[in-house]
Amino acid sequence: MAGLRVTPVHGHGYGRTHGQARLYVSLPDGRAAAWYDRDTGRVSLLLDDRRAEVLAALRPYVVGEPTVGPPPVPTRSDLVRLSLHPDDDLAPNRPGEALLGDLDRYAGPRRLRPDPRRRELAAQQLAGAALERLEGAGWRVLHSVPLPGAATIDHLLVGPAGVYAVRSLDARRRRVRIADPLVTVGRAAPLPLLRDARHRAERASFALAAAVRAVLLLVDAERVERGPAVAPDVRVLTDRDLPELARAGGVLKPADVESLYWTARDRRTWLRV
Template identity: 30%
Template sequence: MTIKVQEHQKEALALLRKHLGNDLSVGPAPATASAPPSASRAPQSMTPEGRQPAERPAVLPPLSASEDLARNRPGAKLLGLIAERGPSTAQRLRAKLLRQSSEWDSWYTGLGGEQKVGRELERLSSLGWRTLHGIEKSNGGDIDHLLIGPGGVFNINTKTHKGATVWVGDAMTKVNGGQPHPYGAASKAESDYVRRVLRRYCAFDVPVAPVLVFVGVASLHRAATQNGIRVYQEREVSALGPLTGKLTSEQVEAVYAAARHRGAWLRT
């Protein structure tokens, strides 16, 4: 990525680090011209289809129960945080009886949203789709849901805004007309991350596309997007079910087998 207007560099990097991790670094701007390919590297052999041959995929160790992400429930990341640092049952009951808000309310709201979307995604299993939840990334974040099937791979980001009016543009989203949130940009970056991880362990190109799912909103306005992000409400994710033509059934199982390994996603 090149930041052409230097006075915006600090603000842009702060936004990127918020979603991609603090290890993001800035290198020099790319040169305007480069040496001819023949001068920089030796020619490589090509496949009959005119593509460079794929590198041999990395081999994963045998899958153990502790490493198997298929055991994760929807909202696994939030469930872990709540169990570790959340309020006790007595504290939750007291806050409910007194109708008091707490710092944990947003966590429980987000958990409920992920669980709703998870239930909708599991309905697609009869159509040949596989689903994983709460995949921890190497930068400390997580992928809410990963859907793998005949229509390709979709990284699904769940956002819960009860009763809100939501407007979604190419990179930014506004909730009730407030400050823009970079949901689209973050989902697109997450797709790139998923593609890099799966390419490392699969012997074929894996098509990955981002999906934003809004839970509990009163209305959802989708602007004409140019970046290939699908935008749904929770009950609309079933639209992914009939998609086909991207992966064979054998490829679906190969991608799913690699994606289930927790360690595959934590390798930097």
């Protein structure tokens, strides 16, 4: 019984659950045993011989007396979800998940100056929270999508206007100058961040077999100065511009959004890009 694992459908950290209010119960080898739908109070058993163990694992989460029985005919999304091992599911990743791991592993001695990664982490967390607010408008978001070679896509956004690989940049109360491919924040040295954003979007496009556009998201910038030759293939936005993106559409139907989202949340999708 202790080996059963209970996993929420769309966890993003911070105790939140998006989309359908479901919990999935899986065996240690990753096979699905059941799911519990909080909205209907129903436990759908896939393995009837594990009934007692499943109910015991769900007991802390169940309100009242649930209905227990075989599952209804599954939808395509159900089939994809049930085949995804929890260890391969990227949906629970929090904004800045990769940085959090680095900071935990390599904390080192106390620094005289703050670790710059903590400002980068704060920017990713603020950007992630802003992007998650788009979910009410039909968007899906994943955070810290791992790529081979220790690179990550900070945020992957899938919605009515298409798919976006979002790089979030800490620009707190500073001026940002854009001169493609260089980006200068305050008095720091210019960096080719637009080139990097394009490259990660290209890798995402290859992995998903779909068009993916690059976005550089400037978090809390005081002022943005754009050069005359910034190519249109990278959108440079501030966190204040995101409602404009939420209103865009006309590219993907809801079923396409769900299909791409479920492909993207599988860690194995990104292994060879």
